[in-house]
Amino acid sequence: MKSLKEIYFGGCNLYGTIPNSLYNLSLLVNISLSNNQLTGGLYSAIGAMLPNLFWLQLWGNQLSGPLPASISNCTSSKLLELNKNKFSGHLTVDFSKLTKMEIINIEDNLFGSKEADEMKFNDSLKNCRRLKSLAFGNCGFQGVLPRSIGNLSNQLYELTFYGNQLHGNLPSSIGNLVGLNKLSLGGNQFTGNIPSTIGKLQNLQDLYLYENQLSGQIPDSIGNLSSLLKLSLSSNMLEGVIPSSLGNCHHILSLFLNDNKLNGKIPVQLLQLSSLSITLDLSQNNLFGSLPTEIGNLNMLTTLNLFDNNFSGNIPSSLGGCSSLLRLSLKGNLFQGMIPLSLNSLKGLVELDISHNNFSGHIPRFFEKFKLEYLNLSYNNFEGEVPMLGVFANESTFSVLGNRRLCGGIIELGLSKCKETSKFTKKLHLYLIVTLIASALFTATCLAYAWCKKKRKSHLSPSSTSERHLKVSYSQLLKATNGFSESNLIGTGGYSSVYKGILFEDNDTFVAIKVLHLHTRGAQRSFMREFEAWRNLRHRNLLKIITSCSSIDFQGNPFKALVYEFMPNGSLHDWLHSSGNTSRLNLLQMIKILMDVANALDYIHNHCLPTIIHGDLNPSNILLDNDMVAHVGDFGLARFLGTSYQNNSTGIRGTMGDIAPEYGLGSEMTSNGDIYSFGILVLEAMAGKHPTDDIFNEDLSLHKFASMALLDNVIDIIDVNILNLYQDDRIVLQNNEENAKKIEECLTLTIKIGVACSVDSPTQRMDVKKVVRELQRILDTLENI
Template identity: 65%
Template sequence: MKSPQSLNYLSSSSDISILFYGLAIICLISAIVSASDGGNETDYHALLSFKSMITQDPYKVLTSWNHSFHFCDWSGISCGKRHKRVTALRLFSKGLEGLLSPHVGNLSFLRVLDLGNNSFQGTIPHELGHLFRLRGLYLYINKFSGVIPTNLSGCSNLDVLSLGQNNLAGSIPKEMSLLSKLSGLLIHKNNLTGGTPPFLGNITSMELFSAAENPLGGSIPDTLGHWKSLKEFYSGECNLYGSIPHSIFNLSLLVNFSLSENHLIGSLPSEIGNQLPNLEWLQLRDNELSGVLPPSLSNCSKLGYLEMSQNNFSGKLTIDFSQLRDINKIRLSGNNFHGRREADDMRFVDSLKNCTKLVRLELYNCNLIGVLPISTGNLSAQLEFLHLGHNQLFGSLPSSIGSLVGLTTLQLHTNRFKGKVPTTIGKLQKLQLLGLNNNQFSGPIPDAIGNLSLLNKLYLYSNKLVGHIPSSLGNCTKLNGLSLAENRFSGKIPKQLLQLPSLTNFLDLSHNNLSGSIPSEIKDLKMLSELYLSYNNLSGIITSSLSECISLTLLYLNGNQFQGLIPSSLSSLGALEVLYISQNNLSGKIPQFLEKWKSLEYLNLSFNDFEGELPVVGVFANVSLFSVLGNEKLCGGLVTLELPKCKEMGSKKKGFPFFIFVIVIAPTLLIVLCCVYLLCKKKHNSQQSQSSGSEWFMKVSYSQLLKATGGFSVANLIGEGGFSSVYKGILDSDDDKYVAIKVLHLHTRGAYESFLAECEAWRNIRHRNLLKIITSCSSVDFQGNDFKALVYEFMPNGSVHDWLHSSANTSKLNLQRISILRDVATALDYLHNCCQTTIVHGDLKPSNILLDDDMVAHVGDFGLARLLGTDLNQNSSTGVKGTIGYAPPEYGIGSEMTSCGDVYSFGILLLEMMTGKKPTDDMFNDGLSLHKFAHMALPDHVIDVIDDDAIVLQSTDANAKKVEECLVAIIKIGVSCSVDSPPQRMKIEIVVNELQRILDVLQNI
């Protein structure tokens, strides 16, 4: 603005000059206004373009985006006060779907773009690189694909770049290093590859880096040590290799540090607690880190979360937790924290008494040896989760455990606890899961167990508990799963237990000494899915009340003394998949409803007194789906069963004219029989087609398996053989349940044939003691190479080999060895004698015997299997036949594979399990073998060769002789099965019966 003096000067000039200057000022103002309006117009059209590419707006947030309102008043829009230009576009979590318009790049005054948690698709427009004023770009939790645009480097003022949880691929562009002001880079949960680039270390302003759950690969660059302001670092599940650079441990401002589920090796610096004093969250689980867990972690006084589980840390746990007063979760499972000499590995518990915020303590499978100290009762009243399973803890369970009144989960399974279950357990009234299984607890279950009114699951199986099952369990009104199997309970099944409507998952009372009949109250368990009552002394008829348990899928009544008929009312169990009623005294004809049950996958009627004609339809049309061994009065059935023909029904005494039969009845009967034959054949073929179509050919893709195993990471590798590698993983479709994924090494000679053999074997078999196959994959990988894999049910307790030859497990596999051997023999009996085509396994050994949650054995790995009488996998004299030490001697001279060869392998397996000696042990030389070693001990020196932990029984002097007789009988079986001459080896069906008899004797001692 001009001063008054200037105006006076102008007034003395000519009118023309006045007019000229006036016009100039007007033009200047007009130009400024025009420019301003043009900028607003640009923003307006850019926003309209954004809206036009939205296909779904469920919350109608864009309805205000119309000409009735100025765009600065539109929902989600913020504008500057001076120029009325768009400075922020915030539409977080509005359910929007569609593409992101490239015209957003015209909002040149934009400082914040937040479209997080929507469903935007397509690529990120490279035009966003024009937004040089942009400070925050939030595109996380969408469905963006493609690569990270390189010209985002044009956003030179960018402070936070959040692209996590999308479908972005490719590598991190090198232009990212130009974002010198970037303090937060979040790219987690994408498909980024190409490693963590060293040039990121140039962004020295970095405070937050999150790249977790990307298949990046590579190692952690040392240059990241330049991030002196870094507070949070997340690179878990990135397929990282190598060691953690020492420069990372110099980032003293670090608060949260996570590198979980990678392949990192090496040890942690001893001074980590002094170098990273601000740590609040330390997560390095599921790696291959080793060495001692540094005691200096005690100096991380702010630490609230410590997770080092599933590594190779060793040495005694010496962290002084008393200084970590803010710690709330300690997860150290899957390491080896046993001290070299002393058996007091649990002494660290004393230092936890000051940790009043502790809610979770996990130390399972850590090889801890010692007693659980009384000071356990001094742990935090806030403690909710205590898991010390799979260790070597011994002694009694201290009664002070009852002081942990905040517990919802208590897992102490698979240890060596003895003595009684303390009555103080009844004080844990918030408890929802109690696992004391696989120990040596004795005495009765305390009645106080009934005080646990919130209990969901109770596992007490595989102990030495005695007495009656307490009726007070009927007070546990939330109980949905109960396993009391493999104990010494006697008396009747309490009615109160069967009146729990909450009992829906499983009830396992098998392998006890229960007597009496099944109470009629069983009818109240209408929603129960699995019922196991096998191997007790239950008697009487099978109650028709079972017919009201309409949700049953598995029903095991075998190994009892039930008599009479199978009640026809059981036909109402329309969901039943597996029915075992073998080894009873049942009689009469096989009810017709069994052949009509469509849901039935396996039926075992063996060793009863059934009579009459065996059906040939339904489950009885496939010999692999049922067993009727030991029923000598049965006739007919499938030809492969070789049962006697049924006697023709008819009577000559009535004098029916033969010529009428020939002329009238015979043709009609012939037509009917032909129709029935064609119908059965069609149904049989349909079933076979269904089996192979719906089960075998239900494929999963290579990418699914890649994702399920974390890129086939070493951390998920659970086994490796000549033809394959086996990984643990979780399929998206499998409700977060683990599966075992066997990936064939197709470059190895014989691997493809192994795959075909296993496919053909699994196509024809199904049995409780065989590993269950889920699906298969025959595809190509991302490099175009052939890829083949098989997906099996995951066996959480590993292999028999692991249990036999691991110091952490051997002492706990005692009487179960006999049960496992019985299971394996039963599986072989099924393969050899019950399948339509005899199947030879060909590679029976401890590593191929897998154990489920209940320590039931499952035979797996049919890669060398052979179906006798077929052309599949015909082995030449030079072919691979079994494993050294387990393969019979005749295979070594070129003989074909036979079922007798499997029997030999079983004999060696039995002797190994009973003696603890591998057939390839160094002691077996100069003509001495495992077979001879055992044979020479018969009959008077068997105790000298038996593994000390093979039979652990509290036997009196009166029973000692019985135990020794059983051991002699077992070794005789192993020796008889492993003789050199195939015809002289014991028949596998005799082995099954003998082992069951021995097991019954031992369980009653």
């Protein structure tokens, strides 16, 4: 095939070496052999034999040996992806000739020669003026990061050297790279101060300098990084106070300053960052003082680590305002006093460690009702009876060691029985109770009515959430769904049927029961992937699984089912396309739903371990709760990176019209594929048209339809049902010229997001972090009209 120009064999489970005959195809422009099991090395004269190479993609193999210097002859090259192989030795490629290069990724290889000029290749990169991404992480490079790093392209948005053995100071010239979105230099041996010039990188979103030997103070200029989303300076030798200028980073999601020598108090400005929604880790420092009451401002935070410091005083009652917390650790401090009753509002906690402090009083009974998987109260001054329900029912899930005045609890604790209350004390208690009841009756009567109404509106049984690992049987599910009757059926897919049912007889709470079609090929894998998602995922915008059932039916056939929270407002597909649904979503509701979905994608792609690719994002899998909050569900096609649950099946995966085009060519599932599906979701939601509608064909797609509207008039393609900002039509486009202009700008920006996410090229799709940021801007504008 002498005229062959492109060859794609990615993800085909190929093994052996690259045949020499391939190098004879001198017209080859694109080569993709990624994600296989290829071994051996590259032909040393590859650059001379294939001078027209534009795209060389060999990542995810076991290729070894040196990287041929002749690659320098491929002067038309734009993309070089050789990461996740075993290339080794001295990197001798002269990048100065590759002036059109945009992406270089050689991460996760075995480079490193211990020669003095090992990092000299950086000098030749200055001619690559189009360079956008440079990824040299985890390669074994040694030496210093040269000053010439500051001469790289001003278009460079990603620079990674994490996990090498680089030493010396960070060059101040790094402040010249003003286009950077991501700078990752963690896991090296850098010393000296963090250069103040880093504050010039005002487009920076991710800054990772963890696990080095950096010293001195955190520069105040770091507060200039107003676009920052994630900052990790953990495991260094930084000292001094936490700069209050961090309060200027209004978009930050995660902040890691742990394992340093920082001292002083927590600056109030830091606790006023409502954007902090993932992690704040200040542990293993020398911080002191009381916990500021402003801590309650972090109502979206999911993880707060303050352990191993010198904090003192009582826990402020305002901590109860952190209602989204999943993990809280205050261990190893000097806190004292009783646990405030306001912590009763932290009902989502799964891990709580307040050990090695001076807390006193009784153990709060409300801990019994939490979903705690681990509770450590050890080495404090608690007294009285140890509760026995919830987390306290299993010795392996909690600890009360070192509290000498505790009694009772489960028998495995070996504590003495609690002394019975004396008759006089009982009479006194009875007298007080009778006195108080009279004054409380009126209040109780008033509250009872409101409580009953709230209970009727609740769609998640308290008994269903008190134990995370609740087990249910086939007969229970059969009864809950009235024999899996058709009247209870709310949806059917390729692998399953979903039924509405009442699982608990003591209330009228509905659940959704997903019964797997085990006779269908792939259903068993689908069940295991969703079960794995249950174990790993916790986010307010992901559909929560209550429990599972793996049993046999009454005919002796295998039976598997998953039980979810019931979403009373159905799926986004129902709202967009159901003919029976007379009410429609307005613009503000739609943007909030898209924001929820984007937050869920950001979480599974960037903030959970393992990283998860959903694989089938579409309106049918976006479910809406009683408050119209969106929850992403159905992880049956998910890919769990780095685990045995990776989706290695071939063929088209997902829903037609919503899946990325590269999947149709057999490419592996990536986060870019989810972004494509999200882009189509945005366009489908805003235009009210399904990507497989009759008007879309080979010449016109939903993406192209929206792209053309951006050049003409966006309003023409927007579904008329969402043009009103509020459902009561108080503000419409015609009423106010200024508001009309703002709304039109919001509509245009939303369509631009959908178009940017759904381009054909995976590497050119919008990053999910930028999606979240842009949607937040739109949401802020709409809510202020």
